[in-house]
Amino acid sequence: MNTRDLLRLVLSNLNRMRGRAIMTAMGVVIGTAAIVVLIALASGLQRSTTESLSSIGAVNQITVFAGFRRFGPSSDSGTEPVLTPDALDKFSKLPGVEAVTPYVSVNARNITMNRLTANVSITGLDPRAIDALGLVAEQGTNRMGTFGVIVGSRTGEQFNDPRLPRRADEPPPDLYGQTLLAELQRTNDAGEQITRKVRLHVVGVLAERGGQDDTSIYMRLADAEDLTGWLQGGRVNRDREGYQQAVVVVSDPDTTLSTTTAISDMGFTAFSATSALQQINILFAVVQAVFGGIGAISLIVAAIGIANTMIMSILERTREIGLMKAVGASNRDVMSVFLTEAGAIGLLGGIGGVLFGIGAAKIIDLIAVAYISGQNAASGSTAAAPTSLVFVPTWLPIFAILFSVFIGLAAGIYPALRAVQLNPVTALKYE
Amino acid sequence: MTFIEIRDIKRHFTLGGSIVKALDGVSLSIERGEMLALMGPSGSGKTTLMNVVGGLDQPDAGRIIIDGEDITHFDGNRLAQYRQRQVGFVFQSFNLIASMTALQNVEFPMIFAHVSPSKRKRRAEALLKAVGLGDRMDHKPTELSGGQQQRVAMARALVNRPTILLGDEPTGNLDSHTGDEILAMLQRLNEQGQTIIMVTHDPRVASYAKRTIHMLDGLIQEDQARPSEPSLMKDAAS
Numbered sequence A: 001m002n003t004r005d006l007l008r009l010v011l012s013n014l015n016r017m018r019g020r021a022i023m024t025a026m027g028v029v030i031g032t033a034a035i036v037v038l039i040a041l042a043s044g045l046q047r048s049t050t051e052s053l054s055s056i057g058a059v060n061q062i063t064v065f066a067g068f069r070r071f072g073p074s075s076d077s078g079t080e081p082v083l084t085p086d087a088l089d090k091f092s093k094l095p096g097v098e099a100v101t102p103y104v105s106v107n108a109r110n111i112t113m114n115r116l117t118a119n120v121s122i123t124g125l126d127p128r129a130i131d132a133l134g135l136v137a138e139q140g141t142n143r144m145g146t147f148g149v150i151v152g153s154r155t156g157e158q159f160n161d162p163r164l165p166r167r168a169d170e171p172p173p174d175l176y177g178q179t180l181l182a183e184l185q186r187t188n189d190a191g192e193q194i195t196r197k198v199r200l201h202v203v204g205v206l207a208e209r210g211g212q213d214d215t216s217i218y219m220r221l222a223d224a225e226d227l228t229g230w231l232q233g234g235r236v237n238r239d240r241e242g243y244q245q246a247v248v249v250v251s252d253p254d255t256t257l258s259t260t261t262a263i264s265d266m267g268f269t270a271f272s273a274t275s276a277l278q279q280i281n282i283l284f285a286v287v288q289a290v291f292g293g294i295g296a297i298s299l300i301v302a303a304i305g306i307a308n309t310m311i312m313s314i315l316e317r318t319r320e321i322g323l324m325k326a327v328g329a330s331n332r333d334v335m336s337v338f339l340t341e342a343g344a345i346g347l348l349g350g351i352g353g354v355l356f357g358i359g360a361a362k363i364i365d366l367i368a369v370a371y372i373s374g375q376n377a378a379s380g381s382t383a384a385a386p387t388s389l390v391f392v393p394t395w396l397p398i399f400a401i402l403f404s405v406f407i408g409l410a411a412g413i414y415p416a417l418r419a420v421q422l423n424p425v426t427a428l429k430y431e
Numbered sequence B: 001m002t003f004i005e006i007r008d009i010k011r012h013f014t015l016g017g018s019i020v021k022a023l024d025g026v027s028l029s030i031e032r033g034e035m036l037a038l039m040g041p042s043g044s045g046k047t048t049l050m051n052v053v054g055g056l057d058q059p060d061a062g063r064i065i066i067d068g069e070d071i072t073h074f075d076g077n078r079l080a081q082y083r084q085r086q087v088g089f090v091f092q093s094f095n096l097i098a099s100m101t102a103l104q105n106v107e108f109p110m111i112f113a114h115v116s117p118s119k120r121k122r123r124a125e126a127l128l129k130a131v132g133l134g135d136r137m138d139h140k141p142t143e144l145s146g147g148q149q150q151r152v153a154m155a156r157a158l159v160n161r162p163t164i165l166l167g168d169e170p171t172g173n174l175d176s177h178t179g180d181e182i183l184a185m186l187q188r189l190n191e192q193g194q195t196i197i198m199v200t201h202d203p204r205v206a207s208y209a210k211r212t213i214h215m216l217d218g219l220i221q222e223d224q225a226r227p228s229e230p231s232l233m234k235d236a237a238s
């Protein structure tokens, strides 16, 4: 029996029992739709998470901290990995590394602008790394001068008058061109509190990045070293003590992971958004599997429905099966007919389920996005509303349909075997 | 060489603890081109014998040789192939598929014999015309009379050009007039060389055959050859 005849026969058989076939396929529709909706939700969540992570723009940046002391004997015996200028030099020689800069935090007691006060971090950076770090000026320049600092796009929002809180409709101060006063404090050798006030001239405001860059103040590394030296009562010997933190920028984001590993292998604690992404992707793979599994359970219930329908139809068509055998159908022919019928019910349900599931996912998406935008408007949040919460990867409908066909075939095995094993003599006598 | 050779065939069924000897040592030789009537009381084993000859059932003992080939121990696939190539069945209850038209019913066995669709259609149409149903090809079985349904079944049985045509009371569900039409058809086929075995309770039906076997309790009681009676055949043909 060739494929075309098989399909024709199966189609006419299904058409004959179409009411029951459709009802049975409905079970598959629901199961498949559940799989599609749940996985689309998980995928959408994954996508928006990874998108917001990568919008930090850090896919090509690696944050490095001084390493932990190693236990036991190691090749570089006793030398604790310290972020010395030498170490940074080694990083910069790794393949694909574009720039390396220490991050030196200056702990100012507070920063003021006229009557406004802010509590924001000041970070010292190597000016040569500014472009590689992707810090682009929206106003002014990103070229820092002596105590000429650049600020994030939302750093201004951090400045408040402690006695007169800013009204909701009042715009935050524009820091561009302003002079900020940073107040540093330490205890001198005599045990007295001494204060140093530093004027910081804002030479540029950075374009929005969506990360902590947006609320920072960046100054030249040399200035930061000057201030930390003052705070510690003497210049810090970086060759011995090292930096607390450094950032390595690679030119090709594809090398981020390998470079992160290379730095970790040198004994440092290296971290990148890419490695976080990798972890998040693993997490979401698990979430998808769990969600898909929930849908799969409903498909198994549907499979029982298919098996039941097939057993019923084989019972009703007993004489016909006897006749098929009498006119020379082989066991393989009989098997193919009933397996294909079951598989076709699975296919039908799968297609219906994918259409229904995608439709349902789109509706959920519309409602959820509208709800979140509403919430944002109500709370006055300026956070961008997500454009889409569900995402249907191309593999999903294909997988869902193949899976439901597989379920149909699996459900058809037992009934088809029963048909094959029918004795033609008794089958032809069956009333 | 004997066409159908049945040697000491036994077929026993256990039914509720007791053994039913449906065939209890049947031996029979049938030549190519014979038309044979199987008679005997109900339960004497006629259908069982037909099923064994037709490859629908297998004997518990004895041997059955068709055209020199021993089919006694054929496996399922070879038996299916044997039925497909050599045997045509006509049943008392027609056994047409209700959802299919007359044409589709006749085409049905050819699907399993891998006959091409165009050839299938041509052969089925020709056979339906030959049984006088050229104008009923697209009718479903429910739209046909009993006699017409049995004619469709006849066409279906012949469609793969079987060497053996088996009829288990082919006229059993028909009135005598319609029955005679079917019998005349069978007789014409036999005249063209078709080997036919048919089961019947009716001596008048049996009289269309040149040889009658009487069975009783799973055994052949009488094997009766009769010279042809031209007058009777002429009656039926007219």
Ligand SMILES: Nc1ncnc2c1ncn2[C@@H]1O[C@H](COP(=O)(O)OP(=O)(O)OP(=O)(O)O)[C@@H](O)[C@H]1O
Pocket (backbone or CB within 6 Å): A426, B013, B014, B015, B020, B021, B022, B040, B041, B042, B043, B044, B045, B046, B047, B048, B049
């Ligand atoms: N599958 C079976 N299981 C048990 N007993 C069976 C089976 N098939 C046939 N028999 C028994 O074998 C015997 C012969 O049956 P068979 O059908 O061959 O008779 P028959 O001569 O065709 O009768 P009828 O004229 O009524 O059709 C009967 O007693 C029947 O009950």
Ligand SMILES: [Mg+2]
Pocket (backbone or CB within 6 Å): B046, B047, B048, B168
């Ligand atoms: Mg019988």
